[in-house]
Amino acid sequence: MEHVFFPPLSRVAVCGGTHGNELTGVYMVREMQKQTMDKDGPVSVTAVLANPPAVDACRRYIDTDLNRCFTDALLSAPLTDSSPYELRRAHELNAQFGPKGSKEAVDLLCDLHNTTANMGLSLILYSLDWITLHICKYLQSKISSPVRVIQLNIPISEVYSLEAVGKHGLAIEIGPQPHGVVRADIYNMMKKAVDLTLEWLQKFNTGSIFEGGEVEAFTFAKSIDYPRDPTTGEITAAIHPQLQDNDFKLLQPGDPVFMSFSRETVKYEGEPLYPFFVNECAYYEKKIAFHLAQRKNLSIPTISVKRD
């Protein structure tokens, strides 16, 4: 099997509150900031609240979604007086942890999120990155409940989310949790995921060899919106009870997807695919009822740290 070597990963950023009402990450970061971060030796970990005013207001964002502000285009465009708050903040975070695409960027940026969808622990990646895929494999091996890997194939210049600022990036998404609420079970799961990620880094940096193999991943295919009233734009149906909470269960043509408020069922038309982000609160305004993905097995090589 192929064996790939990487330089040590010594600088890590853990971000919470990128969406101010996704509370697990907020409280994780606050807790991490309370403890001294030098215990991990060769790894320096910075824990940061990405969107403090949104956290204070317990809102997803103030002006615009921070986690859509990190494309190359948006990061290089000059700021003006009328720039939305989150765009300014994106520039600040890019300066602190990036610049995106440069050798000064942090080695790993881990961004913590919650969803109202029943997605359990999901790890979101933007490309085929052996480091982050190995972290995923490690978490899957250590956590007994399902850990899903979601891959969105977007060229790095167009990746719009915070974790793209790091040389390697990973979003940890855990649900279901209502926004504005912190559940202990979800917090415990997030803590485990973050601790295991830091543990993996520690092992990697001290020379462990991580065997290659196959990682099952869900690769984004398309999104489906709610049925809407053509005049008002209001949704006219909710996710069907047989789809609700069934993220990652194969959706076949003819399966119910929506139930209208007048009790009519709308069925799925299209190829068999795997739904996720089913009924995510923040996606109503983005016109997304759920995403659909293909399931693939990704091959990853053996990796270890490159000794100079």
Next chain:
Amino acid sequence: MEVEEVERLPRLSRVAVCGGTHGNELSGVYLVRELLKVKKKKKKEEEDEDGGAMSVLLVLSNPRAMQQCLRYIDTDLNRCFTHACLIGPTLDKTPYEMRRARELNAMLGPKGSAGAMDLICDLHNTTANMGLSLITYSDHDWICMHIFRHLQRQIPDTPVRYIHYDVTSKESYSLDSVGKHGFAMEVGPQPHGVVRSNIYTTMKSGVQYMLDWVHFFNSGVIFDGGFMDVFTVVKHIDYPRDGETHNITAAIHPQLQDRDFCLLRPGDPLFQTFSGETLRYTGSEPLYPFFINESAYYEKGIALCLARKRIKG
């Protein structure tokens, strides 16, 4: 067998169903919109078949908050209905919800007067695992209690409970207190800003059975007395908080989370701190918790409410 006395009460000819009192509690928003659509369609097709027996007014209480999918714009509308709030002067700086409360009081009240709605049903959602709960200010309002019992019998697959806040009429602060009889119909768990089909269906059934009951009542049906469980609120408990920042330092313990209406005993786990410690319930009396981990109550300093359960006849 004893012959029970039949309590005779005036007919309920004017009923209001209100949704969107909190703009992000979406079941009520979509249900009232749906009922308005149906009513509009019916009006086009035929005369109101009930004749004069019962009129149902459908109200979207807080349209501005609904538009932004927020609980409220300036202040919680559902705390603006005390006598003091309702009679105050309306000035330029009066918060939006205070003004709106006075409009709603004119439309559905005035509170305490003979002209007020006979029954107000105010639709709410909660992030807590409370099934369908009717929340009222009285433990001897036979109308509300009979409606409760009817719902309990007609909706067997959802837990239905009756919660009583022991507050005087003058101090009662919520929209449902404007009517001669009133209650909040609270259905959960549902995240705010989300509409779940099963929760919508439960609320739809709740409203439909309530209106059916009022119709039967108005037509002279006699409803047998009986006994039922009433949860009377005793107190609430806040989260442990950091002395300086006031941020919460713990979450509801996993063994309490989602266990609304399961008896909480002294010594039972209550909170889990973010550093992993368990904090236990130190009250002297076992009580029934509800509104466990309601999102909107973090800012009100409420992690859970506690009630005594009694049997009322």
